[in-house]
Amino acid sequence: MAKLTLKQQRFIDEYIISGNATQAAIKAGYAPKNAGQTGAENLRKPQIKAELKHRNDELQSQKTMDMQEVMERLASFGRGEVTEEQVTNSGEIVQVKTKNSDQIRALELIGKRYGAWTDKKEVSGSLEIDVGVGEYDEDD
Incomplete structure (x- = not known):
């Protein structure tokens, strides 16, 4: 070229x-x-x-992020390695660790990615179907 x-x-x-x-x-x-x-x-x-x-x-x-980067970032959240800035009542900016709820959410997403949990629904009831006789079924 x-x-x-x-x-x-x-x-x-x-x-x-x-x-x-x-x-x-x-x-x-x-x-x-x-x-x-x-x-x-x-x-x-x-x-x-x-x-x-x-x-x-x-x-x-x-x-853009590839799946590798997504998983690495989720892992950092899940391990509590990520900090974020918060402003105190006195106006001071401090670094605080990831909230437990954010860590749990990251772990849930990682678990979903690997199929660790599946949502199962229990369905009960009858599957009988009453077709009935319609105009198209008339014997003439």
């Missing part, structure tokens, strides 16, 4: 910020007169498309 020029790299940076190909082309140093066409052409170039996808995937990955 061809290497990106400095202008193309700047175009990608600006396009990620604004989502506007014309403005990205202008800010990257392309001629304003042809910026609309240049921006559209750049978005069709395979090496630019590939780099945009790669960069967007990286950004998305940084913004």
Whole structure:
């Protein structure tokens, strides 16, 4: 795959910020007169498309949690390793440990993830169904 020029790299940076190909082309140093066409052409170039996808995937990955991170954070809560800020009556900000209820909730979520508990419902009653005779059943 061809290497990106400095202008193309700047175009990608600006396009990620604004989502506007014309403005990205202008800010990257392309001629304003042809910026609309240049921006559209750049978005069709395979090496630019590939780099945009790669960069967007990286950004998305940084913004979201995977299941490993979720479980690690829940484990920290469950172990009481997490603290939070609280303001005292005198206005002082202090760090306090995770509340027991938050720890229990984290442990419940971890248990659910591993199927430790299943909710069972007991149902009683009759399953008899009275179909009856309808107009469609008449013998004539």
